[in-house]
Structures are given as C-alpha cells and as structure tokens.
Amino acid sequence: MASSTSITDSHYDIVIVGAGIAGPALAHGLSQLPPYQRPLRIALLERSLAEPDRIVGELLQPGGVTALKELGLEWTLEGIDAVPVHGYCVLEGGNQVHIPYPEGYEGRSFHHGKFVMKLREAAFKAKGVDVIEATVTELIEDPHDSKRIIGVHATKKVQEGQEPEKVQYLADLVVIADGCFSNFRTAVMGESGFKPVTRSHFVGAILEDVTLPIPQHGTVALVQGSGPVLLYQISEHDTRILIDVQQPLPADLPKYSPQLPSSLYVAIENAIAKDRLRRMPNSFLPPIEQNGHSCKNGVILLGDAWNMRHPLTGGGMTVALNDVVILRDQLSSMPDFRDVKRVNQALKAWHWARKPLASTVNILAFALYDLFGAEDELLGVLRTGCFKYFERGGECVNGPVTLLSGIAKSPSLLFNHFFAVAFYSLWCLFTKPRRIHAPSSSGVVSKPVFAVPHFYEYPYLFIQSIRVFWTAVVVFGPLMWSELRWWSPTDTKRRNRVAFFAIFPIVFADRYGRVPPLCLVLHPPREDMSSSISVEDKERLIQASIEAKQNSYSPYSKFRVGAALLTPDGRLIKGANIENASYGGTICAERTGIVKAVSDGVSKFSALAVVTYVLANPYLGCLVCLFSMWNV
Secondary structure, three states, X not given: OEOOOOXXXXXXXXXXXXXXXXXXXXXXXXXOOOOOOOOOOEEEEEOOOOOOOOOOOOEEOHHHXXXXXXXXXXXXXXXXXXXXXXXXXXXXXXXXXXXXXXOOOOEEEOOHHHHHHHHHHHHHHOOOEEEEEEEEEEEEEEOOEEEEEEEEEEEEOOOOOEOXXXXXXXXXXXXXXXXXXXXXXXXXXXXXXXXXXXXXXXXXXXXXXXXOOOOOOEEEEEOOOOOOEEEEEOOOOEEEEEEEEOOOOOOOOHHHHHHOOHHHHHHHHHHHHHOOOEEEEEEEEOOOOOOOOOOOEOEEXXXXXXXXXXXXXXXXXXXXXXXXXXXXXXXXXXXXXXXXXXXXXXXXXXXXXXXXXXXXXXXXXXHHHHHXXXXXXXXXXXXXXXXXXXXXXXXXXXXXXXXXXXXXXXXXXXXXXXXXXXXXXXXXXXXXXXXXXXXXXXXXXXXXXXXXXXHHHHHHHHHHHHHHHHHXXXXXXXXXXXXXXXXXXXXXXHHHHHHHHHHHHHHHHHHHOOOOOOOEEOOOOOOOOOOOOXXXXXXXXXXXHHHHHOOOEOOOOOOOOEEEEEOOOOOEEEEEOEOOOOOOOOEOHHHHHHHHHHHOOOOOOOEEEEEOOOOOOOOOOOHHXXXXXXXX
C-alpha cells in the first residue's frame, strides 16, 4: 500500500469545520460581505460530503425561514420536495387544539439530508469558498502562544489503496460547527466548558402516505408512558414520527400506537417492518461565553457544538441560522481576524445579541417538554392547564405560537405566558371538571365520569395549588438562570469573580456608607470626575493614565491597566499593572501608583484615574486595591 505523509500548507482567512446547517450558511454569508482589502478566502471542511441521513433537523420554523432570507439562501428550500408548515395541532385523550402560525408566516419541513445538500451547493457556488472533504483531527496552537488557535490538522481522502493525506489548514480564524457530537468542544472551552446532558432520546421512523389530523401542521400527541410524540410531513409521501423515550430504549413502537390517531396504525406497523428504528439523543447544552479565562483564542464554536436544546419545538435550525446572521454581521466590521482583542469583543457582543431569540427557544423547548412529558401529578396539572389555555384561543394561542415559531424574540413574553398558564392551571384545578372513576355496585370500575370539585375539597386543593405553582417555578427558574448565567457551573474561578463583584459593593456600602474616596474609575476614559479638580487637571490625569497603560507588563492575561494619581500640589504619579507567573504576586496598576507615591513621601491625593480597554462592563478594582485606596 502506498503511503502519503506529506503536509500541505494552505492559509485561509477563515476555516470552518463542519458542513451541516451552520457551516455552509456562514461560509456563504461571509462570502457575500464587501471585502476590505481583498476577498475573503474561506475553507469549509467536512468529513463526508455524501448526503447525510438524520431523524431530526427536518422542521424549520418561520423564524428560520426569515434568517435564510437575510442570508440570501431562501432558494435552498426549493427543489427538495419541502412541505409548507402552517402551525401545530396538539392531541390529548381524543381532544385536539389548533395552534396556527400568524397570518403571512409559514415554516418548512423536509428531509434533512436534502436541505443540507442545498446549503452545501450554496457554499460551492460562493466566491472565495473552498469546500473540502477532509476529516479534522486536531487544532493547531500558535507555537508562541498556546492559547491561540491558528489552524487545523486534517486527513484528506486520496485514491483508493492509498493512506489518507495529512494536511494542515492555517487560518486567521477557525469556526467549529461540527454538531452535537463535537470533537473539539472541550479543547476550545477548557474548564470554562459544560458537558451536554442527555435527558431522553427521540426514536423515529418514516410513515408512508398518511394523513395527519390537520394537513401541513406539525402534530404533537401527548401519550401515557412516554414523552410527547411528534409527527410532521417531510415530503409528498413521507411523514416523520418521533417518540420521546427515557432509558431503557424500546425495541419497537407498537405499544404507543393505540394512543395515536387510528389512521396511523397500519403505517406504523409497516415502518417498523420495513426499516430499523433509529434514535437521537435529546441533549441540553446551555450557551457559555467563549472568551473565558480558559477558552482558546482565534476559534469560535457555532451551532450544536456550542448550544443545544430539546428538539420538541423544532427550534434548533432557527437558532443556528439566526446565530449565523448575527455572527456574520459582527465579523463584517473586522478587517483583521488575527486581532484577538477585537474578536473577543465581537464574541461577547454576539453572545448577548443572540439572547432574545436563542434564550426564548431554549427555555420554551425544555419548559414544554417538562409539561408535555409529565408523569408527575403536579406537572400533570400544569399540562392540563396548558392544553386548556390553548383552547381559549386568541392571545392565548397567538402569543405562545409567535414564541414557538421564532417570530417573537422575547424571554419576557415567554415568562408572562408561562406563568399565565401556571395561574390558569390553578383556576382550572378549582373550577373545571376533572376525571374521576365511579365504582359500580360490584366494585368494578366503570366508565370514568367528570365532576367539578366540591367546596369541602378546597383546603386540599389550596395546598395542592401551592405545590403546583412551586413546581412551575422549579421548571422555569433553572432554565431562565441557565440563559442569564454566562459562565459554566464548573468554572469556579469565573463564578467566584462574578459573586465577588456582585456582593462586595453591597457589603462595602453597608459598612462604610459610601464608596472609597479618591477612587475614580474611567471606562473607557471619560470626563465624569469629581468637580473638585479643574478641567485641565482632568485631561492631564486621563492622559497620564493612558501613558501608564503602555508600560503594563501583562503577558499572561493581556489585560493592560494604567493608573495615575493627582497630588494636591498638581503632581502626577503613574502606575501600571505588573503580572507575575505566580499570579498571587501580581501588582495592580492602582497599587503600583500608590506604592510609588507613598515611597516618595506623598500620602494625600486629589483624584485617581484608572484606564483599561474593557468596553462592555465597568472596571472595578480588586479587593486589595480598594482597601489600599481606603487606607491611604
């Protein structure tokens, strides 16, 4: 067997790993940007360019269709036998409720592989984009800075009978979009990362030539002994069925058939006999800021490699495509992708700019799953209340469906509707007929009957209502917190830092009743200093602190800080932060200036300016610096 061990160097502006949904969309989107000095050169690497075959990623909400239009990719939905989707139908116990999309909006459902191939076609056609079939094996670190990624190692297919060719692709910026089973998530995030949590699996098959309760609508069936069952048409003759199951996974589907519409029975049996059942994990991976202290520079995680939610609501592709739109816009104003500072600022801005839609979809997906898959009595009350809430129609349907479809990007609106459902569930608990079993004279349970609670049951129902409401809080609260928190629970360093900066100002104000005197924080430098010094002294102080920042010794954090103290006689004393490999030996800029001043016999100051380059959050000195300023 011939051997190929040569390494080919290819340098690109951007290397994108993964050609599923997000990768080709981003490659195409970036190729359409007006060039600064030259057209962008982009490499899109994919392990296999054959048509993929998955059981999820086949329903695109209206919000995702809108994102495709913003990327100029709406044509990728044509020619793949895609089916228009106009809303949802929810089934429970023989009853159904219609949840239509707002007028003028529609989604699409399709075979996942056909849509991916269309997106890859767009990447092939894009100017400056090389689509390469290669398996990425390793990220390449900068030999002078192990925290920076400068490319990837890959193996490239060659002629049959030869070993794969080892290739390296160098780039100013690397984007990892290799999906839910990402091989590089941990390498990029380090201890700042978070491992996906799999709560259940979707077991799926394709049903042929069936009619759903409401054509061109996704159908959600709430069944006993399982999580929700999802059905939607993906082509003229094919309908996808997905059943959410816990461990251990079942070997077949027949036990769920009696709870589904009778028109599906034969199709389900035929699907089981014809094809093997396939499964996909339903995982939870909250988004963590990618510029943490242990994260790699020069690399970005995108799509399911970074953020996952339950696929019940079909929001995954909508979030991914919206992320691509926002990331494209952030990168469009960046002439040099090697500028780590600018890239990290763009990542921070992207992280929060995507929140309105992403957090809405992420929270809603698992909140609905907890309700629709409820086996617990208290969750069952919320599920019943949710179903009856939809039955009311009007805004009780319009509001939730705009959130579900990615049209409304509002976590606050989601909060309002979720707890409206919770309170309506409590109302139903007291006022709506509930199912009871009436025993016959022979002691055998007869046909179930429904009855409104009697007044003597109210004390018990009151206690029950408190437990139900607390259950709603327990469902929604952690999901909301997972979106507000920008650090990983395992990242104790960042968690402790956030806790300190949140708690210390409160403790300090409570102890002393005021902030430390002589402490002025400029962020970025601005004229908001005490009126006790002149405008000329303000300008001198700011300029001196900027000059001091240039002398910063910060090879580890790259966080340059300058400080300047103004004495009563008009002298300026500068200080810069001096880092130490032991970290604990690091001296902050404020203390450097204070130590210099006190060593020269100066113990009184009129003002202090501190300057750094942080653009998003106010800079606050460390505890040692704050007490040093207080002491002098």
